[in-house]
Amino acid sequence: MNDMIQVENLTKVYRSFKGAKEVKALDQISFSAAPGEFIGIMGPSGSGKTTLLNVLSGVDHPSSGEVAIAGHAMDKLKRDELALFRRRKIGYVFQDFNLLDSLTLKENVALPLILDRVAPREIEQRVDELMAFFGIADLANKYPYHVSGGQKQRAAAARAIVTNPAVCFADEPTGNLDSKSAADIMEMLTQMNEERASTILMVTHDPFAASYCKRIIFIKDGQINLQIQSAGDRKAFFDQILEILSVMRGEA
Amino acid sequence: MNLTFRHIVNQNLKYNFKRFLSYLFVNGFVVAVLFIYGSLLFNEKLAQDVSMQMVMDYISICTYAIILFSVIFVAYTGIYFVKSRGKEFSVYLTLGMTRRDLIRMIYLESLAIVAGSAVSGIIGGLLLSKLFYLILGRILGLSTDIYFISGTTYLLSLGVFVVVFLCNMLFTSVFIRRLSIIQIGKAASTKGLSKSRPILGSIAIIATAAAMYTYYGASTGEDSLFGYIIDEQYRSLIIIGSMLTIFVALYFVIPTCVDVVRAVMRMFPSLYNRHLLMMTNLKHRFFAYKVSLYMVTLLISFAIITMGFGLSFYSYTQKTINQHLPYDFMIESGAGINSVSADEVKQIVEKNGGEADDFSSLAYLYDENYRDYGKRLVHDYADSMVISESNFNRHTGLSVDVKPDELLLVSSQSDMDSAVDFDTLITVEPWRKGDERAVAFERGSVSKEKFLQSLEQTTSLSFSRDKTRTMVVHFINSYGDVEFEGVLANVVDDSVYAELKTKAQAPEYTSYLFNLKRGSGEKVYAGILDALRASNHADSSLWSSADTMFGNKDQAEALRPIYKKERFEIAFKINGLLFFSLGFLGILFLLSSSVVLYYKLVTDIDEEKEQVALLQKIGLTAAECKSYLQTHLAVVFFAPLLLGGVFGIFILSSAWSGAGANMSGFLMGRVFLMYSVFALLDVLFYMALRKKFFRGARI
Known part of the structure; x- marks a missing residue:
């Protein structure tokens, strides 16, 4: 039970609505992630990637099966406990950044700590350090609408790990970025993973972004289709991903 | 197409x-x-x-x-x-x-x-x-x-x-x-992102303070502002101008207050952090906030002012009408108008099936009072009369003693200051002449010396401040005027009065004041009107309406006998009507403030929904979300109530401490009661909308 993420027979069924068929978004999925892993979840649209992420992060509830993050069974937690758990143990990077427009970048990064009533001096220290780490220290007092998408995503990443969470979830973090910014942010996530030993689970359909991962789980129709491990060479891993994707597309 | x-x-x-x-x-x-x-x-x-x-x-x-x-x-x-x-x-x-x-x-x-x-x-x-x-x-x-x-x-x-x-x-x-x-x-x-405007804000705050000062000074009857003497003809202009300034400057004061609150809170990081979302939101959506806060504040103070005025007029009348009309009937006779004797009046009453009680005839000379404060001379515009000491004592049942060099100022209104800081100059001449002189004096504001020179042969008396006393006695029916003009009596020694009477070319007036012991008031009054019309050689067109302009002491129309019941009815109708129409206006303002608040809420809900969804993802508990939304709502609801209340009550209380000093405590009590009702309604509305707000934001 040393795994950071443990998923057992996870199933999520969307009830039929207005005569439409029942949809099994996740079907008996099981996998686990060790501390410090960088896992990518890939799959075509509608394969259940985002549903998986939502269930893992406690935003959505599974129909059956179990999820444990850092040894805590998510379904045992009450609503408010879950909120606190998310705040302290889970970091989240969104495709559309989800920064609050009313806060400066620095305040945005500090928000989880502020919500947790951490002492201002400590907040200051941690946030400054992280912003320097992500190379946005000089943008501290800028508002989200003043900076570029890449800079926003760096701030979002800093926010995700400011509480030193057990796991960091990333939902298409490069989806809204140009290729240069996408590469930058992936470098950052890799650095986060390697230097700070953050466990990262990233959902993406961008093979380039996925090539930064150490392991990739492909899901299709709610089930795990395939898993591959990076040997260390990113270029080779990238080619491997492309190949698998084309095969999967062919099957579809 | x-x-x-x-x-x-x-x-x-x-x-x-x-x-x-x-x-x-x-x-x-x-x-x-x-x-x-x-x-x-x-x-x-x-x-x-x-x-x-x-x-x-x-x-x-x-x-x-x-x-x-x-x-x-x-x-x-x-x-x-x-x-x-x-x-x-x-x-x-x-x-x-x-x-x-x-x-x-x-x-x-x-x-x-x-x-x-x-x-x-x-x-x-x-x-x-x-x-x-x-x-x-x-x-x-x-x-x-x-x-x-x-x-x-x-x-x-x-x-x-x-x-x-x-x-x-x-x-x-x-x-x-x-x-x-x-x-x-x-x-x-x-x-809606706002720029801080510290200079404009500071100017607005100074302007507000200055306008509050000038408003207070002008409405409480201060003689000077910032060392400048107030010209009477500009007094109401100053009052209106000050009010306008207060309400316009408010638009710039509100954002500055928010900036100040933010700046102060920034000095306490943990406090600031705790309210970070609220504080940054205030800045971020400042324009929308500013406008709604301003509108609601304005509407609430308008509601307080209009309703408060209506309520105060009504309460004031109710409380004071008896003091202003101590006798059931009053007939004023003089200058050839209403020439009847006391016995004739009694006969008229009896002839119409009534019996007079507490009958009193009060003789006096009309005069004009000028107050000499040393540097300046002011005309005291209350209707004033000179009464001899013994006449006054007989009429009131008191036994005051006034020496020849002394003056007793008696007011029929209960706001007479006991401290006298002025010498008194009294001129006695036929009413119209005296009135014209006073009006000209007020208009021209000539110097004291020039004015004294201009008096020439006019009969006048002067009394120094240390020989002057004051007193409040409800000794006469105020002239039936709905607004209860107070009457000022200058009680002087008998010898002074006798000399004045012979020297001045002014007619002596007599008021017959009495209550009705039995009989029909309406019938007696009708009898009195008829008899007096006959003595004035007038037909029924004289005094055909109760809406008489009182004041002109040399016109029969203005010397309409006063019948307490008639004045009562008119006073209550007028004040009731005022109360109703001002109250209605107040309710309208209050309702509109609710509409603005509702609008604000409805437009905010969508933005809040997004924000809350995001905050929940980050890990905000339901309770924290609620508390954040609640603060947001509470600011919009209660800041204007407080601010509007302060301005509204300030404006009312200044007006009352000037106009009805002795009653201001009572009137303000009523106004505070009214404000409490407003506050209660606001709280109820807040609680109702809070629910909607939470539901709307999906908590």
């Missing part, structure tokens, strides 16, 4: 239905209120009522206030409505709709709203006015049906409304022509 275009308009109407509905409701409401007050202004049946004639000025002021208010209010909601849809409009423009088409679309929508508002407003107005007139009839004690809607009323309400709408349309076209697609795209995240 036409069909497609109309289709888009229809779709738009359908999509924005809820917002249109509330917009329609607001406008309909304004039309309804305009309609009711308009109908009052043009009501031919009411125009025949005496007390209605007397308060017509107030009613028209109310109506103009309402017209002004509706212009501002409808314009505000209209502009806000168009502005809030900027994003939608920019999408149309991006998709290639021409600005002309867009404006045409908005015009068509507006037309639908105008028609809807007008129809629903007039129907609402017709229904509400039934109720309005029912209550009004009760207050006026009228048995006849006073429900009357003149055609002009329809024209007024529609006319004002259409004018406002045309202005809004003008604004819309300017707005759309200037609309920049790029800016609007960005506007979603930057809209």
Whole structure:
């Protein structure tokens, strides 16, 4: 039970609505992630990637099966406990950044700590350090609408790990970025993973972004289709991903 | 194309239905209120009522206030409505709709709203006015049906409304022509971001403080402001100017207050962090906040002022009317008018089946009082008279002793200062001459020396301040004037009075004051009127109306005998009417403040929903979300209540401490009671909307 993420027979069924068929978004999925892993979840649209992420992060509830993050069974937690758990143990990077427009970048990064009533001096220290780490220290007092998408995503990443969470979830973090910014942010996530030993689970359909991962789980129709491990060479891993994707597309 | 275009308009109407509905409701409401007050202004049946004639000025002021208010209010909601849809409009423009088409679309929508508002407003107005007139009839004690809607009323309400709408349309076209697609795209995240304006804010705060000072000074009757002596003819101008300044400056004071709060909180990081979301939101959506806070503050203080004035007038009358009218009847005789003797009066009473009680004849000379404060001489404009010591003692049953060099100032109103810081100069001459001299003095404000020179042969008396005493005795019926002009008596030694009487060429007046022990007051009064008309060689056209202008002591019309019951009825009708119409206006302001709050809430909910969803993802607990939303709501609800309350109560209390010093405590008690009711309503409304807010934000 040393795994950071443990998923057992996870199933999520969307009830039929207005005569439409029942949809099994996740079907008996099981996998686990060790501390410090960088896992990518890939799959075509509608394969259940985002549903998986939502269930893992406690935003959505599974129909059956179990999820444990850092040894805590998510379904045992009450609503408010879950909120606190998310705040302290889970970091989240969104495709559309989800920064609050009313806060400066620095305040945005500090928000989880502020919500947790951490002492201002400590907040200051941690946030400054992280912003320097992500190379946005000089943008501290800028508002989200003043900076570029890449800079926003760096701030979002800093926010995700400011509480030193057990796991960091990333939902298409490069989806809204140009290729240069996408590469930058992936470098950052890799650095986060390697230097700070953050466990990262990233959902993406961008093979380039996925090539930064150490392991990739492909899901299709709610089930795990395939898993591959990076040997260390990113270029080779990238080619491997492309190949698998084309095969999967062919099957579809 | 036409069909497609109309289709888009229809779709738009359908999509924005809820917002249109509330917009329609607001406008309909304004039309309804305009309609009711308009109908009052043009009501031919009411125009025949005496007390209605007397308060017509107030009613028209109310109506103009309402017209002004509706212009501002409808314009505000209209502009806000168009502005809030900027994003939608920019999408149309991006998709290639021409600005002309867009404006045409908005015009068509507006037309639908105008028609809807007008129809629903007039129907609402017709229904509400039934109720309005029912209550009004009760207050006026009228048995006849006073429900009357003149055609002009329809024209007024529609006319004002259409004018406002045309202005809004003008604004819309300017707005759309200037609309920049790029800016609007960005506007979603930057809209309402405020720049701090410390200089403007400081100026506004200083202006507010100064205006409060000048308002207080001018309305409490201070003689000078900032060391400058107030010219009486500018006093009301100063009062109105100060009020305007206060309310305009408020617009800049509110944001500055928010900035100050933020700056202060920033000094305490943990406190600031705890309220980070609220504080940053305040700054970020500042424009919307500022406008709603300002509108609501303004409306609440207006509600307090209008309702407070109505309530105070009414309470004041109720409390003081007996003091101002101590006798059932009063007949003033002099200068050849109402030439009757005491015995003749008694006979008239008996002849009409009554019996007089506490009968007293009080003789006096009319005079003009000037107060010498050393540096300046002021005319004291209360009606004043000189009474001999023994006459005064006989009439009041007191036994005051006034030495030849002494003066006893007796006021019939209970706001006489016991400290005397002025010497008194009294001039005695025929009433008209004395009055004209006083008016000229006030207008010219000549120096003391010049004035004294100008007196020449006029009989006058002077008394130094250390030989002057004051006293409050309700010794006479104030002249039946509905506003209860106080009467000032200069009680002097008998020898002084006797000398004055022979020297001055002024007639002595006598007031016969008595109560009725038995018999019908109406019959006795009718008898008195007839007998006095006969003695004045006048027909029934003299004193045909109770609405007499009192004051001119040399005209028979102004010396109408005073019958307490008649004055009572008129006073209560007038004050009741004032209370009702001002109260109604106050309720209108209060309701509008709720509408603004509701609007604010509805427009905020969508933004909050997004924000809350995001915060929940980050890990905000439900309780934390609620507390954040609650603070947000509480600021919008209670800051204006507090601020509006401070200004409203300040304005009322200053007015009362000037006008009815001894009663101000009592009146302010009433006003505070009223404010508590406002606060309670606000709390209830807050609790109701809080629920909606939480539900809307999906907590």
